[in-house]
Amino acid sequence: MARHKILIAIIGISIITAFWITYVTLNPDQNGTGMMKFLSVYELRATQESSRVRLGGKVATGSIIISATDKLDASFDLAQGEASIPVKFYGTRPDLFKDDAEIIVEGNYHSGMFNADQLQVKCASRYEGTLRDESSYNLDEL
C-alpha cells in the first residue's frame, strides 16, 4: 500500500514540477530579463526587434565617446563587419571594455539607437587567460 502512495506522490511531484518548468519557459519573467533573444548586429537591423534583447558585436574602433561631465555616460558603435548600431550606456563599464572588444549589451532598440542597461565583455570562459591573442607576443612588437 505504502509503495503505491509513495509512487503516486513521486509521480505527482514530477508532473507538477514538469508543468512548472514548462510554464516558466513559455511565460518567462514579466520584465523580460529571464529569456531574451540573442541577436547579432545584422539580425537586429533586419528585424528591428523592439522587445528587450541581447546584442552581440565588436566595439567599433574609435567610436567610444565618454561624456566630459560624467564619466559613467558612454556611447559607442557596435559593429559586425560593415554594419553597425549606435549604443548608449550609462553605468560602470567592465574593465575590459575598449576598442575592438567583443561585447554583449542588453536593452531595447528604438528608432536606430540601442539603449543598453547591461554591458558585458565576452570571454570564452573566465578561466581562460587568452587576453591577447596568440600572435601578439611576437618579440619585434614588444
Place this chain on the structure above:
Amino acid sequence: MIPVFGGLSLSLALGLSFIAFIILFLFIRTGDYRFYLAGWRSVVMVSLFSILATLLLLNELIQSNFDVDYVAHYTSLETPLLYKVTALWAGQAGSLLFWLFILSIYCLIVLFQNRNKYTQLMPWVILVLVSIQFFFLIITNFVANPFSPTDVNFIVANGNGLNPLLQNLTMSIHPPTLYLGYVGFSVPFAFAIAALITGDTSPLWIRSIRRWTLIVWMFQSAGVILGGWWAYQELGWGGYWAWDPVENASFMPWLTGTAFLHSIIIQEKKDMLRIWNIVLIVLTFSLCIFGTFLTRSGVMSSVHSFTASNLGPLFLGYVFFNLFISFGLIIYRKSDFKSKRRIKSFTSRESGFLFNNVIFVIICFAVFWGTIFPVISEAVTGTKITVGAPFFNQVTIPIGLFLLFMTGVGPILVWRRTSKQAFIRNFSLPIAFGLVSLLGGIIIGMSGYVIISFALIGFVTAVILEEFIRGIRSRRKVQNETVITALISMVRKNRSRYGGYIVHLGIVFMFVGFTGRAFNQELEFSIKKGQFQKFGSYQFEFISLQELERPNHFAWVAGLNVWNDQNEIITRLSPEKRIYFHRDPNPDRRQPHSELSIFSTVFKDIYSIFSGIDIEQEIAYIKIMINPLVWWVWLGGWVLVAGTLIALWPHKE
C-alpha cells in the same frame, strides 16, 4: 629538455594504459592472478607517469620556460610565484592535465587501499579507472598537449601573463577544491560499474565508497561555495551566483551527488534503491565530465565555437559513451537488482530520503534545461534565446524552498514508520517557531518568497535545535553530565547523524544569505576629493587618492570613509583601480582591473567598486552596493564543511 620529458611521460602513460587494458583483459579471460598483479602494477605506472608529467609542467611554469606555449600563454616574468603555480589550471591544456593528475592520485590511493580487499570488484574498478585515465591521456597527448612548443616564428621574451581576475587567493584554491570533488566521483562510479559487471549489486560496493563519497562531496561543496566567494570578491557585480553555464556546470553534479549521498545511506542500512543509486552515480559522473566540457569548450557562448574546438565532440562523445555503457549494463543486469526489502510506510525515513532525492534530481533537471536551452533554441528555431538569472531564480526558488522544508521534516522521520503522536510531539514547537517568524516577517513588511523563506528557516532551525536539545536531555536523564559534556559525548557516539544535522544547519544559514539578496541596493555616483555622498543611512566621504606601483601592476587607491547616521566613522573602504601589465610599451595591452573593497558584517555588506577616475579634476566614479546578510552564505559554507568533518571523523569501535 624538460618539456621533452613531460611530453614523453604523457606518451608513456598512454602506452602503459593501453598495456594495462590488455593485461587486465587477460586476467578476466584466464583468471590467472599474476595478470591481475601485473595489471595493478601497470595502472600504478600510468598514474606515476601522469603525476610526473604534471610536476614537470609545474616546473616549467615556475622556471618561466617560454619555449613551452602554455607557459608563454599563461605566465610572465613578473607573475608572482603563487600565480605561476595556479597557472597550471588557468588554461585548457593545463587544466585537463590537472584533471588527470588528481585522478592519478586518487587512483593510487584506491589501488593501495584496496590491494587485498574486494577481490571480485577490484579488477573491474581498476579497469574503469584506467579507461578514464586513457580518455584524458588521449586528450592531453593529441588534442590539447600542454607541452607543445611555442611557434618557431616567435622568440618569446616575456609571456602573456595571467588574467588579473585569476590573480586572487580564492581563485588559487577554488579550482583545485572543485576538481578534487569533480574528479573524485570517478571512484564511486568505477565501483558502481564494477558492481554492475560482476552482478553483485548488494550494498557491498556502497560500503566501500561511502566515506570516499562524503569526502569528495565535501570538496565539491567547498569548491562551489569558493567559486561564489571568488565571484563576489573579484567580479564586481555585487553577487556570488549568476547562473552562468560555468557555475551551473559545477552545481549540477553537486545536486545529483548530494542526492546520491543521501540515498546510499538507505542502501547501506536497508538494502533498498539498488538501481536508483547506480543511476545517480552514473548521472553524477556524466555531469562531472559534461561540466568539464562546458567550462572548457565554450559551447555555451556560441554554438559555433563548438565546431571550432575539437574537444567539444570528444567530450560529448565520451559522455554519451559512458551513459550508453552504463545504462546498457543496468538493463542487462535488471534481474539481479531484486531486493526483497520494500518501503513500509509513507512516513518513514526511507520515503523521506526518496522524496529528497527526487527533488534534487528535479532541480538538477531544471538547471540543465536552462543551461542547454540556448543551444536547443538555436538549433530548433535558428534564433538563439539566452537564459538569464531571473529564469533560474523563478524556476528553482519554489522547488528549493520545498527542499528546505524537507530538510526540516527529515530529522523527525525514523526508519520503517513514524507514529502520528511522534509527529505531533516533534512538530508542534518548530511549527510554532515557523509561524512566529512568518508573523514577524509580515509585521516588518516582507512579502512573497522572502516571507516563506524566513518562516521555513525558523521552522528548520527549530527542528534541528530540538533534535540537539532532546538528545542532550535524554542523555542527562541517564547519566549525570553537564550540558556540554552531554553534547560532546552525544555527538561523538553518533557522528554521522549529528554531523549531518550540522551540515543542514549550514544549508539553513546559506538560505538566510540567499534571502537577503531580495533587499540589495546600489548606487553609482561621481565624487570629488573631500566631498560627501549620502546613500541610505550612510555618508561616504572621499578623503584620499593614492598612487602605488606594485610588482605586477599599478594602482590608484581611493580612500572612502563611511559614516553612519550617528555621525561615526564605521569603516574606511579602499577600492582600487589597477592597471596590469603596466610596463607593456603598447598601451592597448595594458589591462585595467577594479579591485573591490568590502566591509562585511553579520547584517550587511558594504561593497565598493572604483569604476573610473578623472585624474586632473580628482573625481572618482564609485559604485556602492549594500548587500544584506551575505555573510551568512559564507558562514553556512564553513558550518557545512565542519559538519561534514564531524561526520567523517573515524569511529572508535
Place this chain on the structure above:
Amino acid sequence: MDLFTPLIIIFFFTIGIMFIVQPLIESPGAMPQPVFDVDELKRKKQILYRQIKELETDFSVGKLSQEDYQKSRDILKRNVSDIIQQIRHTSS
C-alpha cells in the same frame, strides 16, 4: 632530436615494463583467499549494531511509539543473530 632522448625513452620504458612483467615471471600464485567474506559479515553486523543504537536513541527522545520500537528492534536483533550464525559458519 639528439641521441640522448631515444635512449632515455628506452630506459624508462624498460623499467616500466620490467616492473609490470615481474609478477608474470614468478610462479603462478593462487588468488588470495577471499578472507573478506568474514570481514564483510562483521561489517554488516557492525552496521546492524549501529542501527540498533540509533533506534534506541530515537526511542529515548520520543520519536517512536513503544510498539514500533519493539517491532523494529526485534527485526534488527533477528538479523544480527542470523549474521552471527553465518560468521560462525564461515570461520569454522
